[in-house]
Amino acid sequence: MRRKILSVLLTAAVLLGLIGCGNGSTVDTGSDSKAESGNVNTEADSKQKEYAQLVVAFRTAGAIPTEQAIDTIEEEINKITRDEIGAEVELMIIANGSYVSQMNLMLTGDEQIDVLGASRSMMPTIYAAEQIRPLQELLDEYGQGIKEVLGEDLLSCGAFHNELYAIPIKCDSACGYGTFALRTDLCKKYNIDAESIDTYEELTEVFQTIKDNEPEMTIVGSGSAGQSFLQYSITWDNLSDNYGVLENHGQELTVTNLFESDGYKEYLRVIRDWYVRGFISNDITSSTESSATIMKAGNLFAYATANKPGIKTQEESNTGGIEVEICQVLPTFTVTGNIWQWTIPTSSKYPEEAMQFLNLMYTNADVLNLITYGIEGQDYVVKEDGTIYYPDGLGATTVPYSMQGMNWSFGNEFNGHVWYGNAPDIWEQTAEWNKTGLVSEAYGFVFDSGSVANEKAAVQNIYDQYRMSLECGLVDYEEVLDEMNEKLYAAGLQTIIDEKQKQLDEWAESNSKN
Amino acid sequence: MRMSKTKVLTGKKKKSTGWKSYIPFYLMALPGLIYFFINNYMPMGGLIVAFKSYSAKKGIWGSDWARFNNFRYLFMTNEAFNITRNTLLYNVAFIICGTFLAVTVAILLNEIRSKKASRLYQSVYLLPHLVSWVIISYLAYAFLSADTGFINNTILKLFGGKVINWYNSPKYWPVIIVIVYLWQSVGYTTIVYFASVVGFDRGYYEAAELEGAGTWKKIKYITLPLLKPTIITMVLLAVGKIFYSDFGLFYQVPMNAGALYPTTNVIDTFVYRGLMQQNNIGMSAAAGLYQSVVGFIIVIAANLLVRKIDKDSSFI
Numbered sequence: 001m002r003r004k005i006l007s008v009l010l011t012a013a014v015l016l017g018l019i020g021c022g023n024g025s026t027v028d029t030g031s032d033s034k035a036e037s038g039n040v041n042t043e044a045d046s047k048q049k050e051y052a053q054l055v056v057a058f059r060t061a062g063a064i065p066t067e068q069a070i071d072t073i074e075e076e077i078n079k080i081t082r083d084e085i086g087a088e089v090e091l092m093i094i095a096n097g098s099y100v101s102q103m104n105l106m107l108t109g110d111e112q113i114d115v116l117g118a119s120r121s122m123m124p125t126i127y128a129a130e131q132i133r134p135l136q137e138l139l140d141e142y143g144q145g146i147k148e149v150l151g152e153d154l155l156s157c158g159a160f161h162n163e164l165y166a167i168p169i170k171c172d173s174a175c176g177y178g179t180f181a182l183r184t185d186l187c188k189k190y191n192i193d194a195e196s197i198d199t200y201e202e203l204t205e206v207f208q209t210i211k212d213n214e215p216e217m218t219i220v221g222s223g224s225a226g227q228s229f230l231q232y233s234i235t236w237d238n239l240s241d242n243y244g245v246l247e248n249h250g251q252e253l254t255v256t257n258l259f260e261s262d263g264y265k266e267y268l269r270v271i272r273d274w275y276v277r278g279f280i281s282n283d284i285t286s287s288t289e290s291s292a293t294i295m296k297a298g299n300l301f302a303y304a305t306a307n308k309p310g311i312k313t314q315e316e317s318n319t320g321g322i323e324v325e326i327c328q329v330l331p332t333f334t335v336t337g338n339i340w341q342w343t344i345p346t347s348s349k350y351p352e353e354a355m356q357f358l359n360l361m362y363t364n365a366d367v368l369n370l371i372t373y374g375i376e377g378q379d380y381v382v383k384e385d386g387t388i389y390y391p392d393g394l395g396a397t398t399v400p401y402s403m404q405g406m407n408w409s410f411g412n413e414f415n416g417h418v419w420y421g422n423a424p425d426i427w428e429q430t431a432e433w434n435k436t437g438l439v440s441e442a443y444g445f446v447f448d449s450g451s452v453a454n455e456k457a458a459v460q461n462i463y464d465q466y467r468m469s470l471e472c473g474l475v476d477y478e479e480v481l482d483e484m485n486e487k488l489y490a491a492g493l494q495t496i497i498d499e500k501q502k503q504l505d506e507w508a509e510s511n512s513k514n
Numbered sequence: 515m516r517m518s519k520t521k522v523l524t525g526k527k528k529k530s531t532g533w534k535s536y537i538p539f540y541l542m543a544l545p546g547l548i549y550f551f552i553n554n555y556m557p558m559g560g561l562i563v564a565f566k567s568y569s570a571k572k573g574i575w576g577s578d579w580a581r582f583n584n585f586r587y588l589f590m591t592n593e594a595f596n597i598t599r600n601t602l603l604y605n606v607a608f609i610i611c612g613t614f615l616a617v618t619v620a621i622l623l624n625e626i627r628s629k630k631a632s633r634l635y636q637s638v639y640l641l642p643h644l645v646s647w648v649i650i651s652y653l654a655y656a657f658l659s660a661d662t663g664f665i666n667n668t669i670l671k672l673f674g675g676k677v678i679n680w681y682n683s684p685k686y687w688p689v690i691i692v693i694v695y696l697w698q699s700v701g702y703t704t705i706v707y708f709a710s711v712v713g714f715d716r717g718y719y720e721a722a723e724l725e726g727a728g729t730w731k732k733i734k735y736i737t738l739p740l741l742k743p744t745i746i747t748m749v750l751l752a753v754g755k756i757f758y759s760d761f762g763l764f765y766q767v768p769m770n771a772g773a774l775y776p777t778t779n780v781i782d783t784f785v786y787r788g789l790m791q792q793n794n795i796g797m798s799a800a801a802g803l804y805q806s807v808v809g810f811i812i813v814i815a816a817n818l819l820v821r822k823i824d825k826d827s828s829f830i
Contacts, residue, residue, distance in 0.1 A: 130570050282661050286771050454583065455590070465772050466772070468773060
C-alpha cells in the first residue's frame with residue numbers, strides 16, 4: 001500500500017515538474033507586457049466611463065515613479081483634460097533601455113496605446129508595419145496649436161513620402177558636433193583653456209598633456225555605452241541611418257557612401273591616432289556604462305557629447321556633480337534629427353482625443369509642466385530667479401515624480417519651467433542657438449527604408465561587425481575599411497543609396513528645392 | 515464466413531480491452547500532450563508570417579503576400595551559412611568535448627574513496643550550472659577585459675605576452691565559448707554518468723582485481739563498456755538539439771560585441787537581434803523557419819546514421 005501511494009506521489013511530482021517546465025519555457029517578455037497592459041486597461045475601464053481613456057506611452061532615463069505618484073500626476077492632468085478635451089490620461093512610463101523592445105512587442109500585439117513617443121530608431125519600422133496612423137487630417141482638425149508652435153519646416157520632419165505620420169518635438173534642433181566635456185579640476189591644474197580649443201589638433205595636444213602627466217588615466221570616452229564617437233562627430237547629413245549620406249554638411253543633394261568619404265576617413269584618422277596614443281580604453285567596445293558614469297568613478301578626463309545651451313548643467317548632472325568645461329571642434333549643424341517624435345498608433349481607440357491631447361501638450365504649459373516636472377511643492381519648488389529645483393531634502397532618486405532628464409521630449413520645452421542651474425533665459429538662448437550653424441539642404445527629408453528592408457538588415461549586420469572596433473580606433477582603418485566596403489556593397493549598400501537618392505529627389509521636387 | 519466473423523469480433527474485443535487498459539497511461543500523458551499542442555503545434559500557424567509583408571493594420575491574414583522576400587536578407591550575404599555553421603560546429607564541439615569531459619570526471623569521481631570528498635566535488639562541479647548567464651558573462655569579463663582583466667593583466671604579463679583585445683578578436687572565441695560552456699554544463703552531465711557508474715555491479719571489479727587488473731584496466735574493460743548505452747543515449751539527446759543554441763551563452767558571454775559576430779552569432783541570437791533591432795516580424799519569422807527546416811533535416815540525417823550504427827538507440 002505504502003509503495004502504491006509512493007508511486008502515485010512520484011507520478012504526480014513528475015507531471016507537475018513537466019507542467020512547471022512548460023510554464024518556464026513559454027514565459028517571454030511578450031506575455032509579460034501583455035499582462036501589464038491588460039491591467040492598465042481594466043484599471044482605466046473601472047474609472048468613469050464618459051471620458052475617453054488615453055494611454056500615453058513615453059520613456060524615462062531616470063527612476064520610474066511609483067504607481068501612486070503616477071496616479072497623482074494623472075489626476076492633476078485629468079483635471080485639465082476633462083474640461084478641455086473630454087479625456088483622461090493613463091501614463092505608461094517605461095525605462096529607457098527597454099522602451100524600444102517593449103513598445104515593439106506591444107505594438108505587434110495590438111495593445112491599446114493612444115499617444116506614443118517614438119525614438120528615431122523606432123520610426124521607420126513602425127511606419128513600415130503600418131503601426132501608426134497618418135495624422136494630417138487629425139492635425140488639420142484638432143492640431144492648430146501644434147501647427148503654430150512647430151511651423152511648416154519642422155512639421156515636415158514627421159512626414160514619410162510627404163504624408164504626416166509623426167509630430168516632431170520642438171527642441172534644440174541645431175547640434176554642436178565634435179563637443180567634449182573636460183574635467184574642470186584637471187583643466188585648471190594644467191592651465192587648459194577649454195574655450196580656446198577649436199580643432200582636433202589642439203584637442204589632441206591637450207589630451208597628450210593629460211596623458212603625460214596622469215599616465216594611469218583614461219583620457220576620452222565616447223559618451224554612451226555601445227556607441228562610438230561617431231554620433232557626435234558628423235560633418236555629413238546621415239539621412240537617418242548612415243547608409244548613404246550627403247557629404248559636406250548636406251549642402252548638395254547627392255547621396256554617397258559614407259564609408260568611402262573623406263569626412264569619415266578624417267574622423268577615423270583622428271580616433272585611430274587617439275587610440276594609438278593610448279587615450280581610449282581597450283574596453284570601450286564591451287563597456288556597459290556611460291562615460292559620465294565612468295568619469296564619476298574618477299578615472300576619465302573627457303567624453304564626447306553634443307553642444308547646446310545649458311550643456312554644462314546637463315553634463316554636470318550626469319557626472320554627479322563633477323565640474324566640466326565644454327569645447328567644440330566641429331561646426332554646429334542641423335539635420336532632420338527626429339530624435340523623438342509623437343505618434344498615434346493604429347491600436348489607438350481614441351485617435352481624435354489623442355491628437356487633442358497632443359495639441360494640449362504642445363500649447364498648455366500646465367500640462368507640459370505636470371508631465372515633465374510633476375506637481376509644484378511636492379515634486380519641485382520655484383527658486384527666486386524663476387528656475388525650479390527638487391524640494392528641500394529630495395533629489396533625483398527620492399522625488400516622487402520627475403521627468404527632468406527628459407524635459408526636451410514632451411513636445412515644446414520652450415513652454416516649460418527652467419531647471420535650476422540653467423540661465424533663466426535658456427529658452428531664448430536655445431531659440432537663438434537653433435538659428436546658428438549650418439543647415440542641411442535635406443532638412444525635413446525622412447527616408448522610408450521599408451522597400452529596402454532586406455538590404456538594410458544585411459548591411460546592418462556587416463556594419464555592426466566593424467562599427468565599434470573601427471570607429472573607436474581599435475583597428476587600423478587603412479587595413480579594414482576596403483574590406484568592409486566590399487562586404488557592404490555585396491550586402492546591397494548601393495541599392496539603399498539608390499533608393500535614398502530616388503526618395504530624396506521626389507522630396508526635393510515636391511518641396512521645390514533645387 | 516462465420517469463422518472469419520468471430521475472428522473479427524474477437525479481434526475487436528481484444529483490441530478494445532487493450533485500448534482500455536491503456537487509458538490511465540493516456541491520461542498520464544494528457545497534460546504533456548496538451549502542453550505540446552499549445553506550446554509547439556499551435557504557434558506553427560504563425561509561420562505564415564514568414565511569407566507575408568506584415569502590417570499591423572491589416573493583420574496576419576490580411577497582410578500582403580511577400581513570397582520569399584523575407585528570406586532574401588539571409589542569403590544576400592553569407593549570413594545564413596555563417597550562423598548555420600556556427601550553430602552546428604559549436605554543438606558538435608559541445609557534444610564531443612562535453613561527453614569526454616563528463617565521462618572522465620564521472621570515472622575519476624568514482625575512484626575517490628572518501629564519500630565526503632566525492633560529494634563535495636559533485637556539488638562544486640554542479641554549482642556553475644545553477645549560475646545565470648548574465649553573471650557568468652561578467653565572470654568571463656573579469657578574465658577577458660582588455661584593461662583590467664585577469665588574463666591580460668596577470669597571466670600574459672607574467673609571460674611577457676602582448677595585451678590581447680579579447681572582445682575584439684573573433685578568432686579566439688570558438689575556444690572561449692567551448693570552455694565557458696564546459697565550465698557551466700559539465701557538472702550536470704557528470705552527475706548522470708556518475709549515477710550509472712555507481713550503480714555498476716561491484717562483483718565485476720572484485721573479479722577483475724582477483725585477476726590482477728589495475729585501475730586503468732578496470733576502467734577500460736569494465737566501466738567504459740558498461741557506460742556505453744548511457745553515453746549513446748546522452749549523445750543522441752544532444753544530437754536532437756543540435757540546431758538549438760543556448761541563447762544566454764551566445765548573447766551574454768560575448769557581451770553582444772559586434773566584432774565577435776563572425777564566430778559567435780548563432781541562429782537564436784541572429785533572430786533575436788533581427789526582431790529587436792529591425793522590428794520586422796516577417797523577417798524574424800523567416801529566420802526562425804529556416805532554423806526549423808534545416809534543424810529538421812539534420813536531426814533526421816543524424817538519426818539515420820545512428821540507426822545504421824546501433825539500431826536500438828535510434829528514435830525512428
